[in-house]
Amino acid sequence: MLWDFKAKFYDKGRNSFFLSWILRKENEVVTQLLPSNILEERRILDVGTGTGNIPSLLINPQITIGIDISYGMLQRAKSNHRNLFVINCNIVKIPLAIGVIDVVFCVGVLEYFSDFKTLFSEISQVLQNDGLFYLTYSQKNLPNFLRNILGEKIHFVQENEIIQELQSYGFQLVKKNKTFIQTQLLFRRGI
Numbered sequence: 001m002l003w004d005f006k007a008k009f010y011d012k013g014r015n016s017f018f019l020s021w022i023l024r025k026e027n028e029v030v031t032q033l034l035p036s037n038i039l040e041e042r043r044i045l046d047v048g049t050g051t052g053n054i055p056s057l058l059i060n061p062q063i064t065i066g067i068d069i070s071y072g073m074l075q076r077a078k079s080n081h082r083n084l085f086v087i088n089c090n091i092v093k094i095p096l097a098i099g100v101i102d103v104v105f106c107v108g109v110l111e112y113f114s115d116f117k118t119l120f121s122e123i124s125q126v127l128q129n130d131g132l133f134y135l136t137y138s139q140k141n142l143p144n145f146l147r148n149i150l151g152e153k154i155h156f157v158q159e160n161e162i163i164q165e166l167q168s169y170g171f172q173l174v175k176k177n178k179t180f181i182q183t184q185l186l187f188r189r190g191i
């Protein structure tokens, strides 16, 4: 599988000058929109965790679960974070009980995955009322068109479609930010 192949050099690639600059900017937004005190002692789910970039930003969570379709990615994630619980599954069927999660992250995934309606339905099941959902998508711009030309196969979604679909599950958009190749949206349910 492509992501298992990518897992072998994913972290190394991201350490290159340009990609590490992009990642640093994106990670700064996570800590701006979700300061560590909001995340403290929370039950966190990272959907499409890859090698565990999001878990590396968390300070003192109660529990962090990373799910990913790629076993290779999860092996890396686990070796990067010993305390991370990992589940090897497709995000269209998240094997967790109803309402057990406080904060869900889904970062850098939506552009590789077209069925966002099923994903949002699954997330709304596992997230508790009043929970937070941090979601990113790739906006239509020149760098993202270039990624497509370079073979990344980026799916573009309309932000208003995302917002409408999540509103149907009781989510409201509370914060938003944009970086070079990514738009970050923070939703809260039940306000």
Ligand SMILES: C[S@@+](CC[C@H](N)C(=O)[O-])C[C@H]1O[C@@H](n2cnc3c(N)ncnc32)[C@H](O)[C@@H]1O
Binding pocket: 003, 047, 048, 049, 050, 051, 052, 053, 054, 067, 068, 069, 070, 073, 089, 090, 091, 092, 106, 107, 108, 109, 112, 113
């Ligand atoms: C670009 S990486 C992002 C990794 C991580 N969230 C980050 O920000 O560094 C996308 C990840 O989504 C995972 N993924 C893609 N489609 C998936 C699916 N249907 N179910 C579970 N994971 C999926 C891939 O295996 C990959 O690890």
